[in-house]
Amino acid sequence: MIPLGSCTMKLNAASELMPITFPGFAHMHPFAPLEQAQGYHEMFAQLEKDLCEATGFAAMSLQPNSGAQGEYAGLMVIKAYHEANGDADRKVCLIPSSAHGTNPASAVMAGFEIVVTKCDEMGNIDVEDLKAKAEEHKDRLGALMVTYPSTHGVYEEAIQEITSIIHAHGGQVYMDGANMNAQVGLTNPGNIGADVCHLNLHKTFAIPHGGGGPGMGPIGVAAHLADFLPGSVMLEKAGGSKAINAVSAAPYGSALILMISYAYIKMLGAEGLRHSTEMAIVNANYIKARLSEHYGILYTGKNNTVAHEMILDCRDFKRDAGVEVADIAKRLIDYGFHSPTVSFPVAETLMIEPTESEDKEELDRFCDAMISIRKEIKEIENGHADRENNLLKNAPHTADCIINKDWNYPYSPQEAAYPIEYLKDYKYWVPVRRVDNAFGDRNLICSCPSIESYEMA
Amino acid sequence: MNIPQELKYTKDHEWVKVEGDIATIGITDFAQGELGDIVYVEVETEGETLDAEEVFGSVEAVKTVSDLFMPIAGEIVEFNEELESEPESVNSDPYGAGWMIKVKVADTAQLDALLDADAYKALVG
Numbered sequence: 001m002i003p004l005g006s007c008t009m010k011l012n013a014a015s016e017l018m019p020i021t022f023p024g025f026a027h028m029h030p031f032a033p034l035e036q037a038q039g040y041h042e043m044f045a046q047l048e049k050d051l052c053e054a055t056g057f058a059a060m061s062l063q064p065n066s067g068a069q070g071e072y073a074g075l076m077v078i079k080a081y082h083e084a085n086g087d088a089d090r091k092v093c094l095i096p097s098s099a100h101g102t103n104p105a106s107a108v109m110a111g112f113e114i115v116v117t118k119c120d121e122m123g124n125i126d127v128e129d130l131k132a133k134a135e136e137h138k139d140r141l142g143a144l145m146v147t148y149p150s151t152h153g154v155y156e157e158a159i160q161e162i163t164s165i166i167h168a169h170g171g172q173v174y175m176d177g178a179n180m181n182a183q184v185g186l187t188n189p190g191n192i193g194a195d196v197c198h199l200n201l202h203k204t205f206a207i208p209h210g211g212g213g214p215g216m217g218p219i220g221v222a223a224h225l226a227d228f229l230p231g232s233v234m235l236e237k238a239g240g241s242k243a244i245n246a247v248s249a250a251p252y253g254s255a256l257i258l259m260i261s262y263a264y265i266k267m268l269g270a271e272g273l274r275h276s277t278e279m280a281i282v283n284a285n286y287i288k289a290r291l292s293e294h295y296g297i298l299y300t301g302k303n304n305t306v307a308h309e310m311i312l313d314c315r316d317f318k319r320d321a322g323v324e325v326a327d328i329a330k331r332l333i334d335y336g337f338h339s340p341t342v343s344f345p346v347a348e349t350l351m352i353e354p355t356e357s358e359d360k361e362e363l364d365r366f367c368d369a370m371i372s373i374r375k376e377i378k379e380i381e382n383g384h385a386d387r388e389n390n391l392l393k394n395a396p397h398t399a400d401c402i403i404n405k406d407w408n409y410p411y412s413p414q415e416a417a418y419p420i421e422y423l424k425d426y427k428y429w430v431p432v433r434r435v436d437n438a439f440g441d442r443n444l445i446c447s448c449p450s451i452e453s454y455e456m457a
Numbered sequence: 458m459n460i461p462q463e464l465k466y467t468k469d470h471e472w473v474k475v476e477g478d479i480a481t482i483g484i485t486d487f488a489q490g491e492l493g494d495i496v497y498v499e500v501e502t503e504g505e506t507l508d509a510e511e512v513f514g515s516v517e518a519v520k521t522v523s524d525l526f527m528p529i530a531g532e533i534v535e536f537n538e539e540l541e542s543e544p545e546s547v548n549s550d551p552y553g554a555g556w557m558i559k560v561k562v563a564d565t566a567q568l569d570a571l572l573d574a575d576a577y578k579a580l581v582g
Contacts, residue, residue: 438496
């Protein structure tokens with residue numbers, strides 16, 4: 001399990017990945033004439049229809065290659081819509097302080113001016129502040145960018161009120177689809193009052209990601225925006241009748257990997273997709289229930305539940321035990337886990353998103369590891385373990401350090417390598433110990449070979 | 458935590474030391490502790506005149522990048538170029554070798570609005 005919060009790392013089934021090797025799809029040029037790519041276009045049409053259904057929108061553009069490119073495309077569509085209505089001056093974009101940093105970056109690139117709105121102490125959008133700022137900028141309000149469920153892993157209760165405030169003041173609502181894994185089949189962006197959203201097909205719809213892509217970030221739009229979807233100079237068919245310029249060179253982005261999402265959707269069907277969402281939410285709440293006795297859960301909704309992810313508060317450990325969240329992340333490697341997201345969206349916290357992919361045994365294994373690490377922190381808090389020289393600060397432990405005859409840590413090699421029973425059956429041995437991040441960041445070394453090395457010997 | 462009595466502070470965790478009409482500005486001990494290992498300090502506003510609360514640069518730590526805000530309005534007359542090769546001084550000596558910029562104060566009345574050491578101590582608790 002790679003429980004990366006905010007990034008939905010789910011199972012990428014081999015059966016979903018297989019079609020990308022089919023020569024008929026794999027060997028097609030992105031600019032191939034329409035009549036030579038009919039199979040592709042049939043797949044695009046069905047995928048667009050299915051994604052429209054999942055989002056509650058009228059039209060879809062499969063062009064953007066990433067979430068950020070989707071944001072840019074969606075905002076350019078909103079801008080074109082305002083211009084077509086003679087509202088070229090609607091350039092203010094409201095963004096809540098809880099937003100992912102990509103949102104303001106995309107808005108600036110698309111030519112908007114950012115106005116940040118506040119969040120309350122529960123992590124929700126401060127509706128009064130939003131209302132005041134929408135009112136203040138009502139003549140120039142262009143858009144709101146909002147993530148639902150929020151970056152804090154909570155279904156924002158006031159979401160429909162929020163979107164109607166924006167509409168009442170002449171703005172359009174852009175929904176960041178990063179957390180769609182908590183919506184598919186249960187609710188949708190159209191339902192909450194959004195006008196545009198992107199989908200991270202590499203998160204919600206099973207395309208593998210990490211290590212730089214490739215991803216896909218198609219955008220869905222409500223009917224009044226369909227005419228503005230991005231076009232392509234290479235393919236007349238792509239985009240709406242008043243299309244904005246292309247946002248990506250290829251008219252259908254990284255078209256080949258759309259096969260993966262297509263397979264995921266077709267094999268699960270509507271019922272399976274909905275069940276996936278339900279399991280993702282149930283799994284997150286199971287972890288929350290097990291861990292909340294041991295860790296603070298930073299934000300919960302009104303029923304004391306979370307959406308599909310949660311933030312574990314690790315901030316007090318620094319004061320009480322000198323333990324930083326990175327130490328927990330490193331220690332998790334000794335337990336055989338890739339760490340959840342650290343210090344996002346709140347510094348010194350862990351953001352956990354199990355997704356629907358893992359069974360109860362795996363969830364329990366992860367919870368057992370987290371609970372065991374909490375006990376190790378407690379040993380430091382109550383003075384039984386040293387603040388500097390302990391299991392967490394020295395993690396991760398390689399096989400090389402465990403078998404070293406000069407072992408001189410104040411704990412046993414067994415405690416370091418096998419702190420918990422399941423590790424005796426399944427142990428991941430990490431190849432390197434702690435890397436000095438600060439040294440690495442301060443001393444960039446170009447590893448390009450010198451030009452002389454290209455000379456023929 | 459070190460909060461020298463003779464300095465002025467902002468809620469954004471900058472400190473200000475005034476000598477004549479020149480203010481030396483850096484980030485507090487609390488700020489460097491929260492940021493962790495600082496790997497880069499970027500200030501490209503030397504010679505510019507900025508308003509209070511405008512961004513004069515950014516500080517990059519291993520885990521995050523943070524904007525630096527002008528505590529008061531004025532012209533940035535000097536950047537501590539030592540930080541280009543030794544950004545870690547911000548961690549080791551935030552009020553000394555880790556200073557960031559010197560500003561020619563535009564309006565000394567603005568200095569009165571800054572926090573004193575006790576008020577800043579109350580803020581970071």
